[in-house]
Every structure is written in structure tokens, then in C-alpha cells.
Amino acid sequence: MTISERLTEDMKVAMKARDKKRLGVIRMVRSSMQNEAIKLGKNDLTEEEELTVLSREVKQRKDSLQEFKQAGRDDLVSDLREEINILNDYLPKQLTEEELETVVSETINEVDASGKSDMGKVMSAVMPKVKGKADGTQVNKEVMKQLS
Template sequence: MSILAQLTDDMKAAMKAKDKATLSTVRMLKSALQNEQIKEGHDLSDEEELTILSREMKQRKDSMAEFKEAGRMDLVEPLEAEILVVAKYLPAQMSEAEVKQIVADTIAEVGATSKADFGKVMGALMPKVKGKADGKLVNETVKALLA
């Protein structure tokens, strides 16, 4: 079942349960997927759907960090609820140890030896971890291992 179909089913369930927070988040996700589908002009592949959901998750995490920094706790709580809903549709995130292992393997695979090879490593690495690991964590791990 595609993520879009799953979102439709979950939207119906949230309506029946009168769960407004989940309903609004599911609607936003469904809308983002449908807008991208219209823009692309074809049905989205699973990978494209995951890319969009990852982007939505990143936007929410970035917003939450900014709200916390500004001391706006009234805006942080609804975002935390949204993040939990979005997380249900993403694959399980890799642990820090798993990320470190895959980064080390990729560095060996491309023969990287210095920070100058950062772009080469990231280019080979990102398709392997797309949607499964936080890009910021991957970036920091690559920098640490190339140092």
C-alpha cells in the first residue's frame, strides 16, 4: 500500500475518532504528496514519497528548534505531536552506531582520505541512508571520520 493510500485511510480514522491534531497533520502530509504528484505529472514512487515525508519531518524539527530557542513553548507542543504523526510514515531511523558503520564502509569503498573527499563520500552515502538517518548526523559523522 502506498503512503498516499495509507494517509487516506488514517485521515478517515482520525475523522471518526475526532482526533483534530492527527487529522490536520495527515491532511498536510497528504496535501504535500498530492502537490508533488501534480508538479511531477506522474504517480510518485515509494522513494519520492519518502523524500517528501523526510522533508516535512525536517521542516518540523527545524521549526521546533527555532521555537525552543525563542522560548515559544506554546508552539513547541503542537509540533511535537506533528512529529510523532509524521514519524509513523517514515522507516525506522538508524542508530548512531549504524550510521557510523555505514559511513566508515562508504569511506573505504570510495577510497576517501581527507576532508577534500567529503563531497565524494556524501554522494555515495546519501542514497544508502535516505529517509533512514538524519542528514545532520550523517554529515557530522562523515566530517569526524575524515578528520
């Protein structure tokens, strides 16, 4: 079952359960996916493209979460945390730190990177491997750590 199909099924369940929060988040994600499909000139997105949209939505919320925390808006912080949790249900299981370290070190060996000057080369090779499974900032920190 694709992410879009799961979203459609969960939307029906949320409607029947009158779960307004979950329903709103699911509708928003489906809308974002439709907009992405229109932008790409397609009817349906691939699994990878759906993951990209989901990851982007989670990242936007995490960024907003930081800003709301700094502004002291606790009411909005709790809402955003709930939305992030709902979105995380549709993302693949996240990599642990050890798994991420392994992927990064294998990739460094594959591309024969030797120092920080090879950062871009390593990042461009790692990101497709961990798409949807790890946050870009985590990957960046790990690559920096291993290239130092």
C-alpha cells in the first residue's frame, strides 16, 4: 500500500472518528502531494516523491517548532508536536545513530573521501540512501564528524 493509499484510508477513519486534528493534517499532506504532482506534471507520485513531500512537511514543522519555542508560544508548540507525530506515522522507521554512522562511513569509503573538501561529494551520495529515514542535519553532523 502506497503512502497516498494509506492517507486516503486513514482520512476516512479520521472522518468517522471525528478526529479533526488528524483529519486536518492528512488533508494538508494530501494537498501538498497533489500540488507536487501538478508541479511535476504527473497524475501520481512515486513512492520516493511521496517521501520527499512528507519529509519536507515534517521539516517545515520542526523549523516552526524551534521558532515558536523561542517566542514562548507553548500553545502552538504542542499543536506542532502533535502534527509531527501524525506525519511520522507515514515515514519509514528512522535510522539509529549507529546505523547512520555505518551508512556514512561506508559511503565515505565508496567515494574515497579524505577530508572536509569532499563534504559535498559524500552528502550527495549519502542522502539518497537515507531519504526519509534520517534528517539532513543529522546526516550533515555525522559526515562532518567522520571527515574531521
